[in-house]
Amino acid sequence: MTESDLVAKPRPTITEENRPFWDSARAGELRLQRCGSCHHVRHPIQALCPVCLVDEFEWALMSGRGSVFAKVVYHRAFHPAYRDDVPYNVVIVQLDEGPRLFSNVVGVESSELEVGDRLAVFFDVVDAELTVPRFRATDPGES
Amino acid sequence: MTEIAIVGVGLTPQGSLPGSTNLSLQTDAFKLALADAGLEKSQIDGVVTEPGTTDMHWALDYLRFSRAVGINPAFTGSFAMGGATAGALVQLAAMAVQSGKADYVACVFGDAAKTGKKRPLLAAGGALGTEAANNGAWGAYGATTWSGLTASRHMALYGTTTEQLGEVAVAARGHAVLNPMAMMRSPITLADHQSSRMIVEPFRLLDCCLVSDGGACLIVTSVERARDLRPTVVRIAGSGQGFTSQDHECDQWWYGPHQKDAVDRAYAEAGVGPADVDVAQLYDNFTISTILWLEHAGFCGVGEGGAYVEGGRISLGGQLPVNTHGGHLSAGHPQGWWTVAEGVHQLRGEAGDRQVEGAEVCLTTGRGLVLNTASALVLTGDA
Numbered sequence: 001m002t003e004s005d006l007v008a009k010p011r012p013t014i015t016e017e018n019r020p021f022w023d024s025a026r027a028g029e030l031r032l033q034r035c036g037s038c039h040h041v042r043h044p045i046q047a048l049c050p051v052c053l054v055d056e057f058e059w060a061l062m063s064g065r066g067s068v069f070a071k072v073v074y075h076r077a078f079h080p081a082y083r084d085d086v087p088y089n090v091v092i093v094q095l096d097e098g099p100r101l102f103s104n105v106v107g108v109e110s111s112e113l114e115v116g117d118r119l120a121v122f123f124d125v126v127d128a129e130l131t132v133p134r135f136r137a138t139d140p141g142e143s
Numbered sequence: 144m145t146e147i148a149i150v151g152v153g154l155t156p157q158g159s160l161p162g163s164t165n166l167s168l169q170t171d172a173f174k175l176a177l178a179d180a181g182l183e184k185s186q187i188d189g190v191v192t193e194p195g196t197t198d199m200h201w202a203l204d205y206l207r208f209s210r211a212v213g214i215n216p217a218f219t220g221s222f223a224m225g226g227a228t229a230g231a232l233v234q235l236a237a238m239a240v241q242s243g244k245a246d247y248v249a250c251v252f253g254d255a256a257k258t259g260k261k262r263p264l265l266a267a268g269g270a271l272g273t274e275a276a277n278n279g280a281w282g283a284y285g286a287t288t289w290s291g292l293t294a295s296r297h298m299a300l301y302g303t304t305t306e307q308l309g310e311v312a313v314a315a316r317g318h319a320v321l322n323p324m325a326m327m328r329s330p331i332t333l334a335d336h337q338s339s340r341m342i343v344e345p346f347r348l349l350d351c352c353l354v355s356d357g358g359a360c361l362i363v364t365s366v367e368r369a370r371d372l373r374p375t376v377v378r379i380a381g382s383g384q385g386f387t388s389q390d391h392e393c394d395q396w397w398y399g400p401h402q403k404d405a406v407d408r409a410y411a412e413a414g415v416g417p418a419d420v421d422v423a424q425l426y427d428n429f430t431i432s433t434i435l436w437l438e439h440a441g442f443c444g445v446g447e448g449g450a451y452v453e454g455g456r457i458s459l460g461g462q463l464p465v466n467t468h469g470g471h472l473s474a475g476h477p478q479g480w481w482t483v484a485e486g487v488h489q490l491r492g493e494a495g496d497r498q499v500e501g502a503e504v505c506l507t508t509g510r511g512l513v514l515n516t517a518s519a520l521v522l523t524g525d526a
Contacts, residue, residue, distance in 0.1 A: 069397075070397055073344035078285035
């Protein structure tokens, strides 16, 4: 995906709750919410810990290392802004720290990407306001 | 405990019905179900509805329907559990009858999803709120996303193949060919499946369900009352629901552990197991769904669903005929409602060319939303 392609695409709705996630991405960091009581790292972003129901948390720095948990390759653009991108992949990334999240793996043929492949985060600068965490495949030795 | 029956089935034509609305399809189905049961509308004292997929969050659906058909029910409400709703509403209706809150409960659905109002363009799961809608930042759009992710992992862990997915599509189409109401009535081969265009890998076009307009209504009452209305009574011998409310937070979510829970609960209540099931109607929004249900319902082990569907095992005449109407893949998509209706038709012996001879026990299942919801019914005939 190139920068110009991404401009017209749907942008995340930034809320007080998720702003630190997107601000961290702009700073080149992947941060998720870690419960202040039971230390569970949660995702998707929400107000309370789904394990122990405590509200207090910190935005914990993730290593950005993980693997492909599941993947799909879109050959049809359900959103017209992605028409020029097909075929493109969407993966669930299994982070080494435990949480799972949606992302894209860039720099590989989508059809060659396999469940279990090792990944590392990088920060795709869309424009001055938006940076999106995406992933690159890494050699097993690198991670 | 009072034994419960499905006494009336109403199924409108399913397909492309220009000019229809969610409400017109509901009321058409209701009239058909009343006629099927031999009931007057004044006898219906319970109404539970599923809002159409184009109005999924519309909580006032029950009121609009009752108003249109001039009913003041003693028990009512609307549920939105995606493809699990039909089974869940039949369960709710059975509980209402069992507890004496109502005598005849109409479960109603109508959806002009093909020619009517369009569904909003939301990211995958976006109906659940802002964070899920933000999945659009990674291009995750379309209902195909969730089951596609599931299929990719099932294929990676268990060696399930695209040809095995194709076997499911071919079996469903073979049944649709025998069903005069089905949308897709031309036979297909495994080669047709393999050459159909890729939609969301690993799914080709023929791995995906249809979109259709259509309505359905099921009327639930006691077996005792049903006996006065019909020569053959179809019992709700067991029912169950199951939920995995979280997605990324649950490491087994992709596999749908709640689907096994729902089936196990229905089996336990009915006092049956997989070996007792003669015919199964398993919610097939995608071909992988049928394979998962076969595992969840204990017809084969975890990871063995792909091999199970080979060799015509789920076709009419096979070991376990599945989706004898043609399923969501080839008959039509009144999400989960035709599944239950077909179960009733099979147990009444009214399934025509697709009748499973001597069918006495039918399992029907539903799954929905972001792979969160499941329902199951064990229906038994009058033998």
